[in-house]
Amino acid sequence: MADNQQNREKPILLRVDGLSKSFGGVHAVVGVSFELRRNELLGIIGPNGSGKTTLVNLITGFLRPDAGRVIYGGRDITGWMPYRIARLGIARTFQMVKPFPALPAFKNLVIPLFSPRVKSLAGGRYGDRDSVAKDLLEDVGFERESSVTYKAAGSLPHGYLKRLELAKCLALRADLIILDELFSGLSIAELAGIVPIIEKLMVEGKTVIMIEHRLRELFRIADRVVVLNFGRAIAEGKPAEVMEKDEVKKAYLGSEEEEG
Amino acid sequence: MQQTMPTAAGAAPARRRKERIDRGIKARSDDVFALTSYREMLYVAIPPAIPVVLLLVLPLILPIYWQKVLLSAAVFAVLAMSWDFLASVGMVSLGQALFFGVGAYVAGILDHYLGLPVWLSIPLGTLFGGLICTVLLLPVLRLRGIYFAMVTLVLPLMFERIIEATGLLGGTEGLTGLTSFPNPWIELYLIGTVVLLTLFGFRRLMTSDYGLVLKGIRDNDRSVMSAGLNIYWYKAQALFIGGAICAFCGAYMTHVQMFVGMPAFALDYSILPIATAVVGGMGTFAGSVLGAFLLVPLSEFLRGVGGWRTVLYALSLVGFIVLLPEGIFHYVRRKYHQFERWVGVEASS
Ligand SMILES: Nc1ncnc2c1ncn2[C@@H]1O[C@H](COP(=O)(O)OP(=O)(O)O)[C@@H](O)[C@H]1O
Numbered sequence: 001m002a003d004n005q006q007n008r009e010k011p012i013l014l015r016v017d018g019l020s021k022s023f024g025g026v027h028a029v030v031g032v033s034f035e036l037r038r039n040e041l042l043g044i045i046g047p048n049g050s051g052k053t054t055l056v057n058l059i060t061g062f063l064r065p066d067a068g069r070v071i072y073g074g075r076d077i078t079g080w081m082p083y084r085i086a087r088l089g090i091a092r093t094f095q096m097v098k099p100f101p102a103l104p105a106f107k108n109l110v111i112p113l114f115s116p117r118v119k120s121l122a123g124g125r126y127g128d129r130d131s132v133a134k135d136l137l138e139d140v141g142f143e144r145e146s147s148v149t150y151k152a153a154g155s156l157p158h159g160y161l162k163r164l165e166l167a168k169c170l171a172l173r174a175d176l177i178i179l180d181e182l183f184s185g186l187s188i189a190e191l192a193g194i195v196p197i198i199e200k201l202m203v204e205g206k207t208v209i210m211i212e213h214r215l216r217e218l219f220r221i222a223d224r225v226v227v228l229n230f231g232r233a234i235a236e237g238k239p240a241e242v243m244e245k246d247e248v249k250k251a252y253l254g255s256e257e258e259e260g
Numbered sequence: 261m262q263q264t265m266p267t268a269a270g271a272a273p274a275r276r277r278k279e280r281i282d283r284g285i286k287a288r289s290d291d292v293f294a295l296t297s298y299r300e301m302l303y304v305a306i307p308p309a310i311p312v313v314l315l316l317v318l319p320l321i322l323p324i325y326w327q328k329v330l331l332s333a334a335v336f337a338v339l340a341m342s343w344d345f346l347a348s349v350g351m352v353s354l355g356q357a358l359f360f361g362v363g364a365y366v367a368g369i370l371d372h373y374l375g376l377p378v379w380l381s382i383p384l385g386t387l388f389g390g391l392i393c394t395v396l397l398l399p400v401l402r403l404r405g406i407y408f409a410m411v412t413l414v415l416p417l418m419f420e421r422i423i424e425a426t427g428l429l430g431g432t433e434g435l436t437g438l439t440s441f442p443n444p445w446i447e448l449y450l451i452g453t454v455v456l457l458t459l460f461g462f463r464r465l466m467t468s469d470y471g472l473v474l475k476g477i478r479d480n481d482r483s484v485m486s487a488g489l490n491i492y493w494y495k496a497q498a499l500f501i502g503g504a505i506c507a508f509c510g511a512y513m514t515h516v517q518m519f520v521g522m523p524a525f526a527l528d529y530s531i532l533p534i535a536t537a538v539v540g541g542m543g544t545f546a547g548s549v550l551g552a553f554l555l556v557p558l559s560e561f562l563r564g565v566g567g568w569r570t571v572l573y574a575l576s577l578v579g580f581i582v583l584l585p586e587g588i589f590h591y592v593r594r595k596y597h598q599f600e601r602w603v604g605v606e607a608s609s
């Protein structure tokens with residue numbers, strides 16, 4: 001997935017232009033701008049509280065920006081309702097994984113599979129959601145026909161919950177997938193299972209934004225990285241280059257232990 | 261993460277606990293084709309047959325007075341199922357009286373001012389009752405939890421005062437001399453049929469994929485929205501469904517009593533269905549029916565004791581909730597599907 005020159009020629013899928021958001025006196029996101037090309041894997045990093053999740057919420061419509069614009073596929077989607085943005089093909093995971101606890105794991109996917117987007121992509125037919133859901137779970141590493149597939153989602157181990165979140169994005173057949181700290185709390189072994197799934201998404205032509213604290217794992221797959229600090233984008237570039245910049249080193253001083 | 265703390269259980273004296281075991285048939289009965297014998301089919305068929313048989317037979321054997329109690333229980337069963345349905349979509353309603361009252365008045369108006377027959381005023385009362393309430397509550401659909409509850413609580417009380425103050429729609433007198441049902445059998449079997457349709461309809465709806473979406477809105481509305489589903493549209497649909505069946509009850513009672521007035525917005529219609537659903541067991545609809553057919557007759561029995569009636573009624577509500585906090589239906593269902601035996605508690609468990 002590493003830096004291939006082709007990315008430069010790919011069309012721009014998402015443009016974030018001067019996004020700002022304050023909560024009372026807290027400037028969570030301040031004039032953040034960046035572009036994302038189709039089939040690019042962009043990492044967004046930054047210390048805790050630097051505004052990463054807020055930025056995701058601004059892009060996906062869960063928050064309304066105070067200023068700035070979000071352009072997706074040439075269309076201004078600033079201030080759209082979250083469900084309309086999702087229908088365009090932007091899927092996201094939540095940092096706080098919160099499944100539908102009483103439902104079996106695979107039934108959790110019935111809800112995204114119920115989406116009008118899935119229906120229209122399938123030519124007006126939904127098909128058998130249960131079996132599609134089980135296939136999707138297999139794609140994210142639930143063992144086929146194992147009991148975890150049928151277990152109430154509320155009782156799944158953390159690693160499986162993270163996979164389930166990822167499967168929800170796959171169910172929506174999104175073009176742009178935004179993963180908010182998908183890797184957090186996962187063991188090295190679990191990561192080894194999830195990273196190939198993301199690499200496969202890139203091969204399939206998807207575009208991915210990853211918010212991450214696990215820098216080592218992120219840098220192995222990211223094409224480009226944006227660094228946030230106190231709501232501002234302080235650096236942008238290839239993973240290795242970005243970490244060399246003084247302001248990034250300074251921002252990360254003291255939060256280094258969160259790596260790996 | 262590993263459990264490294266030593267547990268105190270090891271030192272505890274030998275104890276015993278109840279072990280609950282699912283009857284094998286329970287697991288198989290989830291799949292109809294796995295049933296092999298008459299016995300097993302009966303096991304699955306009997307529980308849903310109970311309300312059907314009772315609602316068919318009871319009107320034939322009860323004396324007139326208790327027929328009226330049955331009718332009232334049936335109405336509260338439907339109001340409670342509607343409450344349970346709305347609650348399972350995350351809309352806690354403290355104002356079933358709103359839906360009931362609007363349905364009652366729409367039917368009354370159609371009868372009194374337009375002279376429409378019963379077979380038109382009830383369906384129209386149901387439809388427009390549901391629509392009017394949905395439109396009224398649209399602005400508060402975005403409010404969650406207590407805010408939605410407060411608005412639903414206040415609206416029926418407000419309607420009551422408006423009718424009182426303006427004298428519109430018969431004012432404090434209400435609309436009297438409305439058309440009755442052609443005969444008491446139609447009256448009884450109509451509400452009985454509606455109880456069964458609501459019961460089996462809701463149970464089916466909530467296990468469908470559509471129902472999963474509705475329940476998903478309660479559990480995690482952000483997740484549902486990020487799946488491209490407009491939760492406000494789904495909530496509005498649920499509100500219409502839940503509101504319309506209450507409005508049916510209102511329209512129905514208007515013609516049973518041949519009268520509609522301010523009592524149609526009474527707090528009873530808001531509070532009793534909640535007590536009914538909670539005592540009976542939430543989230544099952546069957547619990548609401550069971551609750552109504554226990555609490556409404558109980559309230560009638562207690563008429564005999566005079567002034568202590570409300571106290572005893574309240575005490576028995578508390579008793580039910582303390583003894584069976586899960587709800588009567590959940591308890592009965594568990595007993596039906598499992599057998600229990602005493603086993604010694606292993607030191608390690
Ligand atoms: N809903 C909110 N209300 C008030 N403050 C918020 C809210 N969401 C985030 N913040 C604040 O905005 C800042 C950025 O938060 P966040 O975007 O969650 O950071 P990150 O995801 O990078 O850890 C923090 O100071 C946080 O306290």
Ligand SMILES: [Mg+2]
Nearest residue numbers: 052053054095
């Ligand atoms: Mg965050």
